Amino acid sequence: xxxxxxxxxxxxxxxxxxxxxxxxxxxxxxxxxxxxxxxxxxxxxxxxxxxxxxxxxxxxxxxxxxxxxxxxxxxxxxxxxxxxxxxxxxxxxxxxxxxxxxxxxxxxxxxxxxxxxxxxxxxxxxxxxxxxxxxxxxxxxxxxxxxxxxxxxxxxxxxxxxxxxxxxxxxxxxxxxxxxxxxxxxxxxxxxxxxxxxxxxxxxxxxxxxxxxxxxxxxxxxxxxxxxxxxxxxxxxxxxxxxxxxxxxxx
Numbered sequence: 001x002x003x004x005x006x007x008x009x010x011x012x013x014x015x016x017x018x019x020x021x022x023x024x025x026x027x028x029x030x031x032x033x034x035x036x037x038x039x040x041x042x043x044x045x046x047x048x049x050x051x052x053x054x055x056x057x058x059x060x061x062x063x064x065x066x067x068x069x070x071x072x073x074x075x076x077x078x079x080x081x082x083x084x085x086x087x088x089x090x091x092x093x094x095x096x097x098x099x100x101x102x103x104x105x106x107x108x109x110x111x112x113x114x115x116x117x118x119x120x121x122x123x124x125x126x127x128x129x130x131x132x133x134x135x136x137x138x139x140x141x142x143x144x145x146x147x148x149x150x151x152x153x154x155x156x157x158x159x160x161x162x163x164x165x166x167x168x169x170x171x172x173x174x175x176x177x178x179x180x181x182x183x184x185x186x187x188x189x190x191x192x193x194x195x196x197x198x199x200x201x202x203x204x205x206x207x208x209x210x211x212x213x214x215x216x217x218x219x220x221x222x223x224x225x226x227x228x229x230x231x232x233x234x235x236x237x238x239x240x241x242x243x244x245x246x247x248x249x250x251x
Contacts, residue, residue, distance in 0.1 A: 005250045006049040008081035008202075009243060010072065010193065015052055015087070020240060021045060031078065033070040033116075037062055040075060046248035051079050055086075055189060064166035064188035065114050073196040074119075083140060084197055085246065086206040087239055089232045090161060090185040091169075091214035093178055097185060099231050102242075103159035103208045104145045106136055108191040109183055112165045115192050119199050128199075135194040140205035147246045148207070153238055159184040161208065163191035175216035186214055207242065209235055 009015065021043030028039045038054040053072055056062045076084060090103065097103060110117075120128040141157075148155040162178045164170060166188035170178070178186060190206050197204035211231040 003080075003082055004049070005083070006051065006079065006081045007045075007247055007250060008076040008079070008084040009050060009052045009087070010055050010076075010084060011052070011087040011239075015054070015240070016058070017240060020244075021050060021052065027079075029075055029078065031071045031074040033074055034068050036071045036075040037067055040079060042079070045244055046251060048247050048250045050247065051076060051081055055088075055193075067189065067192075068116075069189075069192045069196055070116050070119065073193065073200055073202075077200050077202060081202060083137075083250075084202050084204040085140065085144070085243065086190065086193055086204065087243070088187050088190055088206060088208050089211045089228055090187040090208040091212050092185055092210040093162075093175065093214060093216060094184050097156060097159070097210050098154070099210050099212055100154065100235055101210045102148050102153055102155040103161075103185055103210065104141050104148070104155065104157055105161050105185070105190060105206045105208055106134075106141060106158040107160040108135060108194055109160060109162040109178075109181060110191040110195070111162055111178075112192060114165060117192050117195050119196065130195075130199050132195065132198060135198050136205050137203035140203055143246050143249055144205055144207050144242070147249070148242050151238070151241055151245065153242070156184075159208070161185045161187055161190050161206075164188055170214060172215050172218075175214045179216055185210065207239075209239065 162183035
């Protein structure tokens with residue numbers, strides 16, 4: 001008998017809609033790695049079991065470095081989720097990825113410095129070197145891309161994200177360097193989550209929404225947090241529509 005589908009969603013602003021989940025309950029839990037960023041909201045979307053976790057906490061109180069990524073992923077594993085979909089805001093490093101565009105990430109470059117990014121810090125119970133050649137699940141990525149396209153939103157089928165430590169934004173020199181490396185977008189969370197999800201063998205995919213052009217464009221004002229929030233909030237309904245339609249396809 002196949003395992004019952006249960007979709008985990010990791011996101012931030014815009015997913016606190018009280019009408020998003022049917023039969024919503026909040027579960028507070030602990031893990032061997034500490035507490036996750038928030039209580040887990042469990043319920044149904046389109047009759048599919050769903051667990052929503054706020055990456056930075058319900059009040060966005062945790063900086064990217066403070067987020068307990070291991071506890072977040074392990075909590076979803078303890079809830080027996082079969083798939084994880086992550087949403088994130090990102091800066092664009094390419095002219096054609098304009099603010100408001102979506103990117104279905106297929107690769108990452110990890111530029112973080114202070115993270116707990118593995119469940120296998122010790123090899124006492126055996127040697128584990130997890131393959132990261134393809135860190136994002138292709139089937140989930142295909143569903144996200146096709147759904148976003150069906151809804152008529154501008155979407156890019158592939159993209160490499162560089163994940164920086166934060167909470168500061170990049171210097172212009174760093175932004176230009178990341179472009180030379182071949183990165184398409186930049187954020188502060190996805191690489192860490194993707195690594196940990198891959199270690200747990202839970203299919204994971206991320207949809208990123210471009211909110212700005214980072215700071216590589218010489219003749220544009222450098223990005224501010226308020227500008228990011230403004231774009232993200234304007235498109236929060238689009239993110240929810242994508243999630244609802246994707247999840248309906250699991251039925």
